[in-house]
Amino acid sequence: MSVIPGAWRRTAAGAGLLASDGTVVPTIFAEMSAAAARTGAINLGQGFPDEDGPAEVLDAARSAIASGANQYPPGRGIPDLLSAISEHQKRFYGLEVDPGSEVIVTAGATEALTASILALIDGPDDEVVVFEPYYDSYAAAVALAGAKLRTVPLRAPDFQPDLERLAAAVTDRTRIILVNDPHNPTGAVFDREVLTEIVRLADAHDALIVTDEVYEHLAFHAPHTPIATLPGAGPRTLTISSAGKTFSTTGWKIGWVHGPAALITAVLTVKQYLTYVNGSPLQPAVAVGLRLGDEYFTGAASALAAKHEILGAGLAAAGFSVFAPQGGYFTVADATAMGGSDAAAFCRTLPERAGVVAIPLTAFVSDEHREDVSGLVRFAACKRVDVLEEAARRLATSF
Structure with a gap:
């Protein structure tokens, strides 16, 4: 008899976190963060800022x-x-x-x-x-x-x-x-x-x-x-x-x-x-x-857009095809031309190869649509400018 109640088993399975033998599968997010800690790579995988708010x-x-x-x-x-x-x-x-x-x-x-x-x-x-x-x-x-x-x-x-x-x-x-x-x-x-x-x-x-x-x-x-x-x-x-x-x-x-x-x-x-x-x-x-003034909100958007430009330039210089975002924390890039047709495998080698951590888009899709995003990789731009500049430099000089 399973010790995991039915609703929770269903949830874990539906989210792709439960193996057929009932064990919990570590997420790619946990795996990549561990890789960043192990290698000292710049973590552009997780979407959290490294600067405090107002x-x-x-x-x-x-x-x-x-x-x-x-x-x-x-x-x-x-x-x-x-x-x-x-x-x-x-x-x-x-x-x-x-x-x-x-x-x-x-x-x-x-x-x-x-x-x-x-x-x-x-x-x-x-x-x-x-x-x-x-x-x-x-x-x-x-x-x-x-x-x-x-x-x-x-x-x-x-x-x-x-x-x-x-x-x-x-x-x-x-x-x-x-x-x-x-x-x-x-x-x-x-x-x-x-x-x-x-x-x-x-x-x-x-x-x-x-x-x-x-x-x-x-x-x-x-x-x-x-x-x-x-x-x-x-x-x-x-x-x-x-x-x-x-x-x-x-x-x-x-x-x-x-x-x-x-x-x-x-x-x-x-x-x-x-x-x-x-x-x-x-x-x-x-x-x-x-209740902050309008200048705060417009400034936050423009500052993040500028960070995406820094990151995008480094990705393009490295050989990625970059899809410039219209909003949010993340830039998506295609690594297929760089031998990254399997984005998950590519991301697992990236920390040692370039000193940068990213997340494959396959982590965000069902099995039915994995082929649609097989070579796509997500990078977080919500970091300090100096961190993004260093990540861009590492990427541009590693491929």
Whole structure:
């Protein structure tokens, strides 16, 4: 008899983390981070910054700790952060969000996504449509909920979905269309035609839309467009974001989800049995961050875009074909011409060969679509400029 309960076994298997004999398979992320530690290679695999966020936000956290904000906050989140989220959505996107009934604070966007999927799935016949490659927690959450994952591939060079394939994937069995925009790992920003088609299909099949918008302030060429702002989308959309990427505080795990009150109540019902609450002194600090001036948000995007240019130049000089991202932390490059048609094998040799760590895009796809991304590699640009310059130098001189 298995000692792993059925739901957890299903989750691990659905996420590709459980071998046929029941043992847990280490992820490529853990393997590559270990390689970086072992070899001293520059770790461009994991997507976390190596610089602190804005001083005002960090100072607000210190002040909150010193003033005693160290016990359980309210289950929905502290009122000031709920108000700040509402103000933020109005200020940047014109969205009206009731802070008392239409938003909750979560333990990062990952908890918001998991709680939303668990809350909204009705049974094993439900399907969740995602765009592939996808953030690895999506498959795990869908598997835990007992639903079926349907994927729509995103292919180079623009990583925009084929609308006919999208329409074929969304059926009357679709319960949720999960949209990550700006997209991890490809760096794509979905165009208006794609967003409009998602809303049309959701309406036609009475599906819900759950969005992962953690890179909302890191779009490089045009302001981010939340799908909830499109006509007809609001009543069926849950919008998720977090402070981690915007304020370079990924370890704080302060996220949020907003949408129609009935849907938020369903999510809260699940969320209260996950973390219950979190980050009491960090919540007022995030409220400060959300109220920073426009120059902070535009500056964060332009600074990251410049880092991508440094990284991209080094990759191109090394012989990679580079797909310049439209937003987010990551640059994707094709290593096929450099003997990297098997991206996973290529990434395993990269630390010793070039002193740099990266992640193969095969880590973000199902077996069905591995061939589509077999030579593609993801590099994180959210590092200090001097680190990126050294990584670019190593890459350019190693091939």
